[in-house]
Amino acid sequence: MGILESLLQGFAVALQPVNLLWALVGCALGTAIGVLPGIGPALTITLLLPVTVSLSPQAAFIIFAGVFYGAMYGGSTTSILINTPGEAGSMITALEGNKMAKKGRGAAALATAAIGSFVAGTIGTMLLTIAAPAISEIAFIFGPAEYFALAVLAFTSVSVVLGASAVRGLLSLFFGLGLALVGIDYQSGQPRLSYDVPQLLDGIGITIVLCAMFAVGEILYVASRRSLKPQQVIDISGPVAMSREDWKRSWKPWLRGSAIGFPIGVMPAGGSEIPTMLSYAVERRLSSNPEEFGHGAIEGVAGPEAANNAAVAGVMVPLLTLGLPTSATAAVMLAAFQNYGLNPGPTLFTANAELVWGIIASLYIGNLMLLVLNLPMAKLWVKLLAIPTPHLYGGILVFSLVGVYGVSRSWVDLAILAALGGVGYLFRCFSVPVAPALIGLILGPMAELQLRRALAIGQGDPTILVSSPVAAGLLLAAAALLVIPFMKAFRQDAAASAKA
Amino acid sequence: VSEAGRQAAQGAAPRLARWALPAFAGALGVAMIAEGATLPLFERYAGLGPGFMVAFVGAVLVAIAAALAWQVRSGVAFEPEEAEGVDLNTPVSRTGLGYAAFGVALPVVTMPWLGFPLGGALAYACVTRAFGSRTLGLDAAIGAVLASATWLAFTRLGVQLGPYLPFGA
Numbered sequence: 001m002g003i004l005e006s007l008l009q010g011f012a013v014a015l016q017p018v019n020l021l022w023a024l025v026g027c028a029l030g031t032a033i034g035v036l037p038g039i040g041p042a043l044t045i046t047l048l049l050p051v052t053v054s055l056s057p058q059a060a061f062i063i064f065a066g067v068f069y070g071a072m073y074g075g076s077t078t079s080i081l082i083n084t085p086g087e088a089g090s091m092i093t094a095l096e097g098n099k100m101a102k103k104g105r106g107a108a109a110l111a112t113a114a115i116g117s118f119v120a121g122t123i124g125t126m127l128l129t130i131a132a133p134a135i136s137e138i139a140f141i142f143g144p145a146e147y148f149a150l151a152v153l154a155f156t157s158v159s160v161v162l163g164a165s166a167v168r169g170l171l172s173l174f175f176g177l178g179l180a181l182v183g184i185d186y187q188s189g190q191p192r193l194s195y196d197v198p199q200l201l202d203g204i205g206i207t208i209v210l211c212a213m214f215a216v217g218e219i220l221y222v223a224s225r226r227s228l229k230p231q232q233v234i235d236i237s238g239p240v241a242m243s244r245e246d247w248k249r250s251w252k253p254w255l256r257g258s259a260i261g262f263p264i265g266v267m268p269a270g271g272s273e274i275p276t277m278l279s280y281a282v283e284r285r286l287s288s289n290p291e292e293f294g295h296g297a298i299e300g301v302a303g304p305e306a307a308n309n310a311a312v313a314g315v316m317v318p319l320l321t322l323g324l325p326t327s328a329t330a331a332v333m334l335a336a337f338q339n340y341g342l343n344p345g346p347t348l349f350t351a352n353a354e355l356v357w358g359i360i361a362s363l364y365i366g367n368l369m370l371l372v373l374n375l376p377m378a379k380l381w382v383k384l385l386a387i388p389t390p391h392l393y394g395g396i397l398v399f400s401l402v403g404v405y406g407v408s409r410s411w412v413d414l415a416i417l418a419a420l421g422g423v424g425y426l427f428r429c430f431s432v433p434v435a436p437a438l439i440g441l442i443l444g445p446m447a448e449l450q451l452r453r454a455l456a457i458g459q460g461d462p463t464i465l466v467s468s469p470v471a472a473g474l475l476l477a478a479a480a481l482l483v484i485p486f487m488k489a490f491r492q493d494a495a496a497s498a499k500a
Numbered sequence: 501v502s503e504a505g506r507q508a509a510q511g512a513a514p515r516l517a518r519w520a521l522p523a524f525a526g527a528l529g530v531a532m533i534a535e536g537a538t539l540p541l542f543e544r545y546a547g548l549g550p551g552f553m554v555a556f557v558g559a560v561l562v563a564i565a566a567a568l569a570w571q572v573r574s575g576v577a578f579e580p581e582e583a584e585g586v587d588l589n590t591p592v593s594r595t596g597l598g599y600a601a602f603g604v605a606l607p608v609v610t611m612p613w614l615g616f617p618l619g620g621a622l623a624y625a626c627v628t629r630a631f632g633s634r635t636l637g638l639d640a641a642i643g644a645v646l647a648s649a650t651w652l653a654f655t656r657l658g659v660q661l662g663p664y665l666p667f668g669a
Contacts, residue, residue: 037584050659084584165576167567171525174564178532178557185550188543192554193535216604218583223600223630225580227587389585390631391642394624398647401607401620406659414608421604423524429513430521430578448553456547 007129010357014365019062022055023362026063027369030070035078035381037389038218039396041071042328042438046210047403049336057340058355062362064336068329069121069366072272072309073374074381076113080106080301081234081382089272089308092280096293096300098234103296106236108243112250112298113305114374115242120258120306121367124313127262128320129360132349136321139346144453145465149474151447154268154324156478159436161274166485168432175423176440179204186445187452199412206335207407209441211400212417213434214328217424219393224425226389233382240378250302253283257306264307265314268326272311279307313363320344320356323446328435331442512577519572526565532558599630616661620647 013019033039045064052060075090080097093113100109142150155177159169182193183203194200242250260282261275283303284293293300318324323344325331337344348356374381404417427434451465458464466472513520536555543549572578580588603626611619624643625636633639651661 051654051657054658078584165571167564167571168521171521171561171564171568174557174561175525175528177553178528178561181532181554181557187547188540188550190539190550192539192550193532219627219630220597220600220604221581222583222585223627224592224594224597225586225588225590226593226596226631227585228590229587388633390628390633390639393631394627394639394643395646397603397627398620398624398643398650401611401616401623402650402654402659402661405607405611405616406654406661409612409660409662411608411612414611418601418605418608422601426520426524428581428583430518431581432521452548460547 003129003133006133006353006357007361009354010359010361011364013058013354013358014062014361019059019358019362020365022059022062023066023366024369026066027070027366027373028066029063030067030072031074031077031370031373031381032070032384033067034071034074034076035384036074036387036392037078037084038215038222038393040214040329041067042332043210043214043400044071045329045332045336046207046214047399049207049339050403050406052336053339057342058358060336060340061333061355061359062366064333065359065363066366066369068333069309069312069363070370070373071329072312073114073117073370076117076305076308077110077374077378077381078385080109080113081236081378082231082385084231089276089311091273092276092304093301093308095280096297099294099296100298100301101234101236104237105296105298106234107238107240108246108298109296109301110236110240110378111242111375112246112302114240114371114378116250116254116257116302116306117309118367118371119254120261120308120310121313121370122364123255123258124262124265124310125360125363125367127310128313128316128363131266132317132321132360135317136346136349139322141470142322142346143468144450144457145468145471146474148447148450148454148465149471149478150268150322150324151443151450153474153478153481154326154439154443155436155447156481157268158326158439159433160481160485165431166482168430169436172427172432172434173436173440176209176437176442177444178440179209179437180441180444181448186449197412199408199410204416205404205407205413206332206442207403208413208416209420210332210438211403212420213424213427213437215396215400216417216421217428217434219397220421220425221428222393231385233385236379240375246298249298252286253279253299253303254306256282256286257303257308258310260303261307261310262314265311265326266317267314268318268324272308272327275307275311276304279303316363320348320359321346323348325439325442328438331435331438335442512579515572518578519569521578522565522568522572524565525561525568529558529561529563529565532561534558596630596632599626603627603630611662614666615663616651617644617647617664618666620644620650 033044044067076093078084079090079094080101083094083098097109155173159173160166182200184191184201257279260279264275283299284290287299315327315330318326319330325334404413454464532554536551536558539551540549541551603623607619607623621640621643625640628639
């Protein structure tokens with residue numbers, strides 16, 4: 001069956017009234033959490049996991065995709081109107097967008113962000129539609145050695161690229177890998193790191209780790225360093241729209257942003273931070289009025305916002321075709337697939353074609369919905385910020401408790417939640433990124449399984465891990481990622497001491 | 501120190517507190533190596549045993565702890581993370597942190613005895629207090645309504661949150 005036919009079938013699924021309703025729920029929820037501080041798409045999807053158990057996988061993933069895309073839209077609204085980038089991807093938007101809003105051009109900034117996100121999201125989804133089936137075909141040649149190498153590449157890139165320092169990124173990753181080892185070893189049946197606590201034999205649930213590291217860690221951190229300055233929401237007058245000049249200055253950055261964002265999103269640890277910064281740099285260089293940058297240049301909002309959303313579509317490619325999450329949210333989506341007994345990877349496109357094409361089709365629909373939800377209603381979403389901060393964070397804790405206590409009603413889980421929340425706090429105090437821990441926790445078991453399989457196939461010979469060009473290439477890339485930053489740091493140190 | 505360096509170090513923890521990170525990594529690593537040593541590292545038929553990965557992750561954590569310790573010694577600032585609603589220029593509020601931590605730890609004891617709605621309400625009130633609210637009674641009441649509503653909604657959806665009233669009543 002061709003791509004077009006498959007996609008049409010997907011639309012037949014996504015356009016069912018009940019699925020449209022779920023897409024709307026997901027998009028609205030995503031926008032809301034994008035606007036609100038303290039709660040991101042990864043945590044929202046985690047908290048939805050126990051609720052969506054009673055839904056079909058299709059409905060659940062349509063909601064999750066809406067949350068994933070919607071959070072990006074909501075994040076840009078607060079970046080522009082109150083200069084609080086909720087996540088790394090909106091940092092650049094805050095830089096120029098907030099300046100525009102201060103100059104009374106908030107409406108144009110919101111419009112170029114929303115329309116740019118729509119354009120890039122749609123282009124990104126089209127590229128996903130074309131690329132995903134092709135990549136899933138290639139993935140059929142992947143054996144245990146290749147999968148292990150792929151996981152190692154994801155590990156190193158996530159921990160080295162994200163965050164302030166490679167060492168701290170690796171600390172987070174190995175903390176996550178350690179958590180993944182708790183419980184009974186699937187191959188030998190022996191308990192590991194469970195210290196005779198029966199509740200630990202099943203391992204530490206992903207929901208607990210997520211609620212702890214994202215919600216509890218954030219609550220403790222913000223409570224200890226709370227900003228006492230009142231938030232100033234810049235008022236916008238008139239409809240959210242752009243002038244002819246704004247359109248002229250925006251359309252090229254949208255397209256360039258999409259071209260930058262999608263491929264970087266596809267790569268392991270591409271994330272949304274690098275493409276937005278790259279797009280910003282490109283726009284600044286190509287702009288005919290570079291002096292406006294830093295003072296509210298519309299290109300500086302249009303390009304990075306597009307790059308941000310295209311990267312989100314890009315992240316879906318390795319997730320759906322290889323089962324490889326490259327961001328925290330994608331890692332949670334992988335966990336959600338596993339919850340339903342589904343294995344993202346090459347077989348997903350053949351064994352669950354209806355589901356996967358339904359999700360892809362719902363991404364197109366979700367994008368359109370988000371444009372409608374955000375363009376005329378931006379001012380309405382900002383009203384959510386009227387919820388007093390104490391009650392917002394109180395509510396986040398109660399919902400996290402539902403997620404954790406609802407799984408097993410065990411006090412041990414609540415104690416783990418509190419302890420890991422403390423670790424989340426510690427990580428934030430020293431800028432240790434949380435995402436690598438999550439990737440380690442979720443991909444760790446897969447990596448260990450594939451490593452042991454590969455070694456068993458090779459009868460204990462470790463060279464089997466580099467015996468195929470694909471596996472060797474992936475491991476080489478991982479090694480390069482790991483070594484280059486250390487070499488750089490070493491050179492800088494040497495240069496500094498030579499100067500002194 | 502460059503201007504950028506000074507800014508990056510804004511709100512950074514005092515040097516003694518920075519040792520927390522290498523200490524955490526080191527303790528975890530040693531515990532994992534000890535556990536890994538009690539399990540078989542290799543298996544007869546060319547495979548890795550259950551202890552291998554545990555010991556390996558532990559060893560890497562110890563190496564990371566050493567690298568972090570070296571960084572602390574050479575004066576790396578370990579700047580705190582910027583986040584929404586956070587002001588790194590204000591001093592750390594121990595009261596805020598204390599109340600929030602109490603709110604997070606309290607359900608471990610209260611929830612199995614008092615049930616989800618009441619346990620949730622108490623945790624909610626602690627967190628609102630941590631964020632500067634002074635109306636503890638009102639907050640607890642709002643928390644009770646919110647926790648009851650979530651209990652009801654989630655129980656309907658098939659999520660088991662235990663009995664509504666304390667002591668399993």
